[in-house]
Amino acid sequence: MKEHKGAHSFYSDHHTVVTIGTFDGVHVGHQKIIERLVNTARAGNLESAILTFFPHPRMVLQKDADIKLINTIEERKKILEKTGVDHLIVHPFTRQFSRLSAREFVRDILVHKLKAKKVIIGYDHRFGRNRTADIDDLREFGKEYDFDVEEISKQDIEEVAVSSTKIRQALLEGRVEKANRYLSYPFSLAGTVVKGKGLGKEFSYPTANLHIKEDYKLIPKNGVYVVHAEIDGKSYFGMMSIGTNPTVGGTHKTIETYFFNLDRDLYGQFLSIELLTRIRDEKKFDSIESLKTAMRQDEAFSKQYIRDNYAE
Numbered sequence: 001m002k003e004h005k006g007a008h009s010f011y012s013d014h015h016t017v018v019t020i021g022t023f024d025g026v027h028v029g030h031q032k033i034i035e036r037l038v039n040t041a042r043a044g045n046l047e048s049a050i051l052t053f054f055p056h057p058r059m060v061l062q063k064d065a066d067i068k069l070i071n072t073i074e075e076r077k078k079i080l081e082k083t084g085v086d087h088l089i090v091h092p093f094t095r096q097f098s099r100l101s102a103r104e105f106v107r108d109i110l111v112h113k114l115k116a117k118k119v120i121i122g123y124d125h126r127f128g129r130n131r132t133a134d135i136d137d138l139r140e141f142g143k144e145y146d147f148d149v150e151e152i153s154k155q156d157i158e159e160v161a162v163s164s165t166k167i168r169q170a171l172l173e174g175r176v177e178k179a180n181r182y183l184s185y186p187f188s189l190a191g192t193v194v195k196g197k198g199l200g201k202e203f204s205y206p207t208a209n210l211h212i213k214e215d216y217k218l219i220p221k222n223g224v225y226v227v228h229a230e231i232d233g234k235s236y237f238g239m240m241s242i243g244t245n246p247t248v249g250g251t252h253k254t255i256e257t258y259f260f261n262l263d264r265d266l267y268g269q270f271l272s273i274e275l276l277t278r279i280r281d282e283k284k285f286d287s288i289e290s291l292k293t294a295m296r297q298d299e300a301f302s303k304q305y306i307r308d309n310y311a312e
């Protein structure tokens, strides 16, 4: 997969088949579209291209919308990389770009820059300034500029019954297993390990505190989760606490993980941690002792869950 920083830096000798979208999550519905894109390209001797936008249009046009995303842009790229698509164009979505008319977008970007011979698009896709153009307009442009439009029907989309919105909602409710089914891969949180309050070791549960640099990344509901990560090429399970640590008088949200069978300094390491299931809500305990007891129960629950689901 070749990555292009915007339509203007795209160049290929070949004609392309293009699909357009933000693809947050790259969930099973997105994957179906991309599969169709890749197969169409092979059958028609075209190159496949995904035109995606960053920042998310809603981050630019409704600054107050404060939208949180399932994937950071880096995560989105990594997942798309595995789909076998030839080109990924991450076009900067700016106010200026949003003011392009439908015709300018089609003519200057799809036709002249991307050399599209085919565009695969959802039945309800709208584009151009104020989202005024729809798929019928795109078909008309296709006649004029010599490209085909392939529609992904309402039925095709509803059959999958998955949407980025539903996945975001599930994560905000802590239902990671549901989200993971829709995604077809485990939702993850990635960042660098930073210093915490230094209490974990006293608890006999040292926890790696994750700092996520992307403020637009969606953080699931506060609580305790069974997790998994690859650390230096080895697989580790653990338990993660997302919350404000009310028992020890915490004030801000932290994301902390205790890994089983690991005893190593992780400060400064970049970790991508997969969330597998939710154990419980975060609680304010009346003593450190009761918190410790709860954490021992979390550990027992996690280990049972791992045995049941990941035994070799």
Ligand SMILES: Cc1cc2nc3c(=O)[nH]c(=O)nc-3n(C[C@H](O)[C@H](O)[C@H](O)COP(=O)(O)O)c2cc1C
Pocket (backbone or CB within 6 Å): 196, 197, 198, 199, 200, 201, 203, 205, 206, 207, 209, 224, 239, 240, 241, 244, 245, 246, 247, 248, 256, 257, 258, 281, 282, 283, 284, 285, 291, 294, 295, 298
């Ligand atoms: C599995 C697990 C569950 C936790 N559950 C809670 C909880 O329910 N309530 C709470 O106040 N803190 C909870 N904590 C957070 C501890 O208070 C925290 O690990 C401790 O304050 C150490 O903080 P430090 O890493 O900043 O030193 C949990 C931590 C872990 C690893």
Ligand SMILES: Nc1ncnc2c1ncn2[C@@H]1O[C@H](COP(=O)(O)OP(=O)(O)O)[C@@H](O)[C@H]1O
Pocket (backbone or CB within 6 Å): 193, 194, 195, 196, 197, 198, 199, 200, 201, 202, 205, 206, 207, 208, 209, 257, 258, 259, 260, 261, 262, 263, 264, 265, 266, 267
């Ligand atoms: N099994 C483990 N799981 C998580 N972190 C561990 C583990 N073993 C050692 N560590 C190290 O201990 C650190 C956490 O210790 P802790 O006492 O909780 O301090 P702090 O909260 O100040 O970071 C982690 O950042 C990591 O470097």
